[in-house]
Amino acid sequence: MIDDLVRAVEATLFAAEAPMTPEEISRHLNGAAVKDALAELAAHYQGRGVELVERGGRWHFQTAADLAHLLRREKEDLRRLTRAATEVLAIVAYHEPVSRAEIEAIRGVQTAKGTLDVLMEAGWVRVAGRREVPGRPTIYGTTPEFLAHFGLESRRDLPGIDELRAAGLLDPVDDAYASLTAEGPADSAANGARPEKDGESA
Amino acid sequence: MIDDLVRAVEATLFAAEAPMTPEEISRHLNGAAVKDALAELAAHYQGRGVELVERGGRWHFQTAADLAHLLRREKEDLRRLTRAATEVLAIVAYHEPVSRAEIEAIRGVQTAKGTLDVLMEAGWVRVAGRREVPGRPTIYGTTPEFLAHFGLESRRDLPGIDELRAAGLLDPVDDAYASLTAEGPADSAANGARPEKDGESA
Amino acid sequence: MDGEGAQLAFDADAEWDGIGSGATEDAALYLELDGWEGPLDLLLDLARRQKVDLRRISILELVDQYLGYIERAESLRLELAADYLVMAAWLAWLKSLLLLPRDPEMQPSPEELALKLQLRLQRLGAMREAGARLMARDRLGRDVFSRGAPEGLRVDRRNRWHCDLFDLIQAYGQVKARTAPVVHMVRERPVMTLESALSRVSSLLGLALDWTDLRQFLPVLSRDDDPRLVKSALASSFVAALELAKQGKADIAQSETFGPLMLRAAK
Numbered sequence: 108m109i110d111d112l113v114r115a116v117e118a119t120l121f122a123a124e125a126p127m128t129p130e131e132i133s134r135h136l137n138g139a140a141v142k143d144a145l146a147e148l149a150a151h152y153q154g155r156g157v158e159l160v161e162r163g164g165r166w167h168f169q170t171a172a173d174l175a176h177l178l179r180r181e182k183e184d185l186r187r188l189t190r191a192a193t194e195v196l197a198i199v200a201y202h203e204p205v206s207r208a209e210i211e212a213i214r215g216v217q218t219a220k221g222t223l224d225v226l227m228e229a230g231w232v233r234v235a236g237r238r239e240v241p242g243r244p245t246i247y248g249t250t251p252e253f254l255a256h257f258g259l260e261s262r263r264d265l266p267g268i269d270e271l272r273a274a275g276l277l278d279p280v281d282d283a284y285a286s287l288t289a290e291g292p293a294d295s296a297a298n299g300a301r302p303e304k305d306g307e308s309a
Numbered sequence: 310m311i312d313d314l315v316r317a318v319e320a321t322l323f324a325a326e327a328p329m330t331p332e333e334i335s336r337h338l339n340g341a342a343v344k345d346a347l348a349e350l351a352a353h354y355q356g357r358g359v360e361l362v363e364r365g366g367r368w369h370f371q372t373a374a375d376l377a378h379l380l381r382r383e384k385e386d387l388r389r390l391t392r393a394a395t396e397v398l399a400i401v402a403y404h405e406p407v408s409r410a411e412i413e414a415i416r417g418v419q420t421a422k423g424t425l426d427v428l429m430e431a432g433w434v435r436v437a438g439r440r441e442v443p444g445r446p447t448i449y450g451t452t453p454e455f456l457a458h459f460g461l462e463s464r465r466d467l468p469g470i471d472e473l474r475a476a477g478l479l480d481p482v483d484d485a486y487a488s489l490t491a492e493g494p495a496d497s498a499a500n501g502a503r504p505e506k507d508g509e510s511a
Numbered sequence: 512m513d514g515e516g517a518q519l520a521f522d523a524d525a526e527w528d529g530i531g532s533g534a535t536e537d538a539a540l541y542l543e544l545d546g547w548e549g550p551l552d553l554l555l556d557l558a559r560r561q562k563v564d565l566r567r568i569s570i571l572e573l574v575d576q577y578l579g580y581i582e583r584a585e586s587l588r589l590e591l592a593a594d595y596l597v598m599a600a601w602l603a604w605l606k607s608l609l610l611l612p613r614d615p616e617m618q619p620s621p622e623e624l625a626l627k628l629q630l631r632l633q634r635l636g637a638m639r640e641a642g643a644r645l646m647a648r649d650r651l652g653r654d655v656f657s658r659g660a661p662e663g664l665r666v667d668r669r670n671r672w673h674c675d676l677f678d679l680i681q682a683y684g685q686v687k688a689r690t691a692p693v694v695h696m697v698r699e700r701p702v703m704t705l706e707s708a709l710s711r712v713s714s715l716l717g718l719a720l721d722w723t724d725l726r727q728f729l730p731v732l733s734r735d736d737d738p739r740l741v742k743s744a745l746a747s748s749f750v751a752a753l754e755l756a757k758q759g760k761a762d763i764a765q766s767e768t769f770g771p772l773m774l775r776a777a778k
Contacts, residue, residue: 109356109357109358113358114357114358114373114376115358115376115379116358117357117358117359118358118359118372118373118376118379119358119379119664121358121359121370121372121658121661121662122372122379122380122661122662122663122664123661123663123664124661124663124664135379135382135664135666136379154311155311155316155319156311156315156316156317156318156319156320156321156323157319157320157323167657168323168657168658169651169655169656169657170320170323170324170655170656171316171320171655172649172654172655174316174317174320175649175653175654175655177317177320177321177337177338178320178321178324178654178656179653179654188646190548191548193642193643193645193646194548194638194639194642196642196645197638197639197641197642197645198638200641200645201638201641213631213634213635213638214548214549214551214552214635214638215549215550215551215552215631215635216548216549216550216551216552216594255651256650256651256652257645257648257650257651258648258649258650258651258655259648265641265645266641266644266645266648267640267641267644268641271637271641274637276633276634276637277637280627280630280631280634281627283630284623284626284627284630287626287630288623288626320656323656323658323659324656324657324658324659325659325660326659326660327659327660369660370658371662372662379664380662380663380664380665381665381666381667382664382665382666382667383666383667383668383669384666384667384668384669385668385669385670385671386668386669386670386671387670387671387673388670388671388672388673389672389673389674390672390673390674390678392682394672394674395674395678395679395682396682396683396685396686398674398679398682399679399680399682399683399686400683400686402679402683403683415686415690416686416690417686417689417690427670427672430670430672431670431671431672433672458674459674459675459676459679460676461676467680468680470687473680473683473684473687476684478680478681478683478684478685478688479684479687479688479691
């Protein structure tokens with residue numbers, strides 16, 4: 108017979124209208140420790156038509172991805188993002204926290220006010236505070252809904268983020284230029300920190 | 310490994326926004342015969358936190374009946390009675406049965422309807438009928454819970470006016486009155502009363 | 512390499528002339544005029560057409576392609592946004608720097624400018640690709656679905672009110688204290704009325720033989736008397752003196768400002 112706590116966690120997550128953190132589940136179940144139950148449930152649903160997944164620290168049940176072709180036809184109400192919005196979303200996700208000026212520096216064009224609004228309305232981008240530099244610009248980041256929507260357990264799962272970081276493609280142009288000219292390309296990232304020294308020796 | 314059709318039926322019912330007949334499920338899955346799959350799923354979910362049930366020929370997942378209490382939980386917030394409510398409660402206790410107009414006459418301040426509601430929600434005041442005078446105003450009285458909460462055997466245990474005077478409780482308190490009539494934020498009213506209380510207990 | 516670039520541009524040119532008939536890749540390029548997200552976007556697409564890694568693109572070739580594109584757009588009188596023209600001017604300037612003999616003093620060097628442009632294109636390209644990969648994922652609500660009809664978890668909040676007996680009794684005490692009927696006691700104030708001053712001054716005036724200081728007419732008051740009574744007696748007696756003078760029963764004289772006020776019966 109299945110454990111009572113596991114059943115309770117299963118019922119709670121099935122009934123929930125939004126993904127829940129373990130703390131929220133625990134609070135709902137009068138403080139029970141739910142970590143093991145979550146692991147047991149995730150294992151149980153592995154390979155079934157419905158799966159238990161963790162997205163940005165929140166858990167929810169969803170249909171298995173390989174069944175998309177069966178389920179998709181009825182649900183085509185998903186809004187298509189414009190190219191600009193897609194690009195801005197990618198920049199926010201891979202660079203967060205990021206200011207509008209930084210987004211514009213990468214894209215080389217002004218970002219229409221509406222573009223960020225659309226992403227915030229979709230619930231994927233949020234204001235993440237202000238950068239403590241002159242002008243205190245607003246900075247943006249992604250939301251747990253963003254991770255849930257794109258099936259990412261955390262930002263580390265962003266496709267190709269490790270390669271992009273290793274290639275220095277997430278660094279600003281000036282930093283990348285400094286590290287490129289300082290030393291050979293192989294360990295350019297590591298040398299980025301001490302350009303002066305290399306400049307002297309050159 | 311679990312059968313693909315069973316997985317598909319599981320995902321379909323999970324994602325469905327309303328219970329589905331086997332025919333609807335079948336149509337959704339390119340005409341597959343789903344009866345066995347439904348039976349297998351129902352058996353699989355038997356005893357789990359979520360169950361697959363048939364109601365009037367339509368199938369859907371629902372929380373196991375014994376876990377229904379998880380869907381609706383009650384949470385209690387401990388809150389301190391406001392000064393206005395405390396005064397009204399005191400007047401009801403000393404003068405019951407008493408109408409709202411009489412409470413206002415005694416307090417010398419208009420009494421919001423919400424204040425009596427709070428006292429009734431707290432379970433300390435109840436409607437005790439109507440006074441047989443023109444307009445038949447509702448009259449209020451205390452409840453047994455009121456006596457229990459305040460540790461009173463009966464209303465006769467409430468100290469009389471002479472005792473109040475002896476305890477200095479009939480001395481006007483300018484601060485308290487000012488903060489009361491100002492109807493400022495809750496904590497200012499509490500602060501107005503606080504030094505008084507400390508003075509008494511010291 | 513430069514020659515190749517020119518060749519490519521010419522090819523594009525040829526295609527462009529024949530746009531009415533064939534929708535080739537290059538023709539499509541020109542038709543998408545409104546589709547570019549700014550000059551960098553256009554440059555990135557042109558760079559991609561070099562079909563090499565973005566790290567190995569030829570900047571000179573890219574510049575030629577861009578300038579060629581802008582020229583043709585202008586010759587067709589297509590309206591170009593200002594930033595495309597600004598970029599064209601900058602690229603033309605960069606090209607001239609790259610081709611002309613070096614000025615070793617120049618900062619930043621044309622090579623640095625070219626490399627930085629290349630780095631910018633790489634970054635934009637990386638983000639464009641990342642966006643595409645993101646969009647291709649199994650997305651919630653499109654490819655995978657959460658429960659269609661969740662029962663929902665409801666937490667009904669209830670207030671549990673707290674109040675203790677002392678607060679209750681104290682509150683009642685305050686209500687009573689606040690609303691106790693207020694009785695106003697008007698205390699008798701120590702004053703000398705005008706009437707009594709008038710009768711006193713006029714009777715004393717008959718006894719006085721010569722000029723007499725007004726202060727002599729005041730009742731004798733002890734040190735313990737209320738100073739307000741003293742003031743009141745002085746004020747009333749002064750008004751009484753004025754009244755008597757007005758009635759022609761008394762003369763008033765004062766030899767200096769603030770000096771003693773002298774009084775005598777009118778002759």
